[in-house]
Amino acid sequence: MAQRACEGLDPELLQHIRECPCPCDHMGYGNFLDYQQIPPCPRYPSRETIFNTVPQPPTRRDHYYHDVIRNDHFYYPYEYDSCSCSTTSDSSRNNFRGPWCVCLMVCVVIATLTAGLGLPLALSPNDLKEFSQEERLELVKKLLKDTPLIDGHNDLPWNLRKFEHNFLNKLNLTKIKSQPPWSTSKWSHTDLPRLKAGGVGAQFWSAYVPCQSQYKDAVQITLEQIDAIGRFVQKEPLTLEMARTADEITQVHKRGKIASLIGVEGGHALGNSLAVLRTFYNLGARYLTITHSCDTAWATGQDTITRDGLSDFGKIVVKEMNRLGMIVDLSHSSVYTAKSAINVSSAPVIFSHSAAYSLCNSSRNVPDDILKMVARNGGVVMVNFYSYHVACNVNASMSDVIKHINHIRKVAGIEHVGIGAGYDGINVTPSRLNDVSRYPYLFAELLADPGWSQQDILALAGLNFLRVFHRVEEIRDEWKKMDLPPFEDLGPRRDLPECISKNS
Structure with missing residues (x-):
């Protein structure tokens, strides 16, 4: 587990971290079982993937939900791995409020969106270079709809x-x-x-x-x-x-x-x-x-x-x-x-x-x-x-x-x-x-x-x-x-033709 003080950590979340078989980082709290090689489920698109920049720290931390930051006109999930985290002890509980359930539901939603909507912003530039021109054109059309x-x-x-x-x-x-x-x-x-x-x-x-x-x-x-x-x-x-x-x-x-x-x-x-x-x-x-x-x-x-x-x-x-x-x-x-x-x-x-x-x-x-x-x-x-x-x-x-x-x-x-x-x-x-x-x-x-x-x-x-x-x-x-009034300066007059100016 990551070297972080766990005093005050929700007991249910702490137990979940100890028992979860997936390699999730659990919002920085680590994982006792990170030696296991279980394939993670689809990742939410990270802000780094979308903007090709280093992610900024999240503005709010919630033990049960992924943090979300706001950027301009869009909402982008902050970069945390999502995974299917049910365990034997978890599945024996009829409790839909624990972190295992939230993690599973997020995973299902992400998989559904990825399959149904394509989540075009989840694609990295390296992924896109493998696309055909027709596939890139379809992606562009989706982007320009938003x-x-x-x-x-x-x-x-x-x-x-x-x-x-x-x-x-x-x-x-x-x-x-x-x-x-x-x-x-x-x-x-x-x-x-x-x-x-x-x-x-x-x-x-x-x-x-x-x-x-x-x-x-x-x-x-x-x-x-x-x-x-x-x-x-x-x-x-x-x-x-x-x-x-x-x-x-x-x-x-x-x-x-x-x-x-x-x-x-x-x-x-x-x-x-x-x-x-x-x-x-x-x-x-x-x-x-x-x-x-x-x-x-x-x-x-x-x-x-x-x-x-x-x-x-x-x-x-x-x-x-x-x-x-x-x-x-x-x-x-x-x-x-x-x-x-x-x-x-x-x-x-x-x-x-x-x-x-x-x-x-x-x-x-x-x-x-x-x-x-x-x-x-x-x-x-x-x-x-x-x-x-x-x-x-x-x-x-x-x-x-x-x-x-x-x-x-x-x-x-x-x-x-x-x-x-x-x-x-x-x-x-x-x-x-x-x-x-x-x-x-x-x-x-x-x-x-x-x-x-x-x-x-x-x-x-x-x-x-x-x-x-x-x-x-x-x-x-x-x-x-500031109640700044309209400017009232007069523009330059056009120079009169020489024949007119001499007779003026």
Whole structure:
């Protein structure tokens, strides 16, 4: 028996330990008969198996029941062996309160669950590498039923404007794959059947406006795109449902629908007005991509080669987003804008559709020093699937995307990587990732790597983003308690043309 003082130990438990023929550790109290070689019955999945980390001490100890610790959204049993522990003396008693009975019942329940439900989280990464692709795909489908796959960026709304001019009343999002111009366009990767096949649990739809609209009708076009998103979601109430909070994402997913959220792409959509920013938020927009490829009057975009980042007004935009509970998105931003925004923001930031600069030196991608800043900030980089951003050429493959995911994981940590494919906004996709139906194949491929556990897949798929979103909302609520009023700074005025300024 383990060298532990047994004074005060329940006499019945002490007798059970002395007589039990199985090799259980009995919650650390050991076993007099540990020389016997009786096969143990199935083990409960340990927290170490699930998280691939060292288990933490249990928060409560009970002599008769396995300890349970709580971690985030799930309950996981603490690591204690379970076994069939009935003995001759035990079986002679008609007592269903003793530890022998509890141990036996736990064993039966575990065996039943393991056989009937598969207990996917009980499988170790080493077990998974022996699975066939079909078995891993089935496992991924089970995982995504419990945890929503959240994609950070899809440009279907812009294709609705290009192809349908936002005339949506007769549009059938179930059949567009077989109808021109959708059926012949290299830019089309999304419809309802493929979203379902892809296991998508939540999708950010992009309210994108081109840079050419800056100083013209950018605000109007953004409002029209927000309206279009709301209308096509309303047209498909059995499949899609709008969500505005982190909790609503989870609730919609539990109802078997795809949570639909709005991201405004490009700070030029604001027209240099904080009032417009607040209006977008009130209409449901939950992130703003600070810049697109072009500069604004207060931030530099990805194509700008200067040391300029956010202006003073740009920093106020970030602070107002923190106050509102709106996520700061830094895809398309210049390096200096990204660094400035991360330093200014009190809440975690995201890159909604970017990859790793070290693997492909596209200006869209994130350098390692900024990946480390994102980790310190608590944010997430959601990996883009555009071939030119993952392979720097048209010949990208799924393995190229996996390299970017693994690189970001290595530099920033598993807690700071997600998925933001950018479908319908790209015209060249990696092989085996040709549309929104292919996410499960990506996750199944990752599960073939012993370095990836099932919990890692859930973190990548959606838990990391949910953590960020919850924290953004917490910052909003904390500031609300301080009665912080809206920022009222005026944005920079556009310089007047020379011919007008001379006559003024």
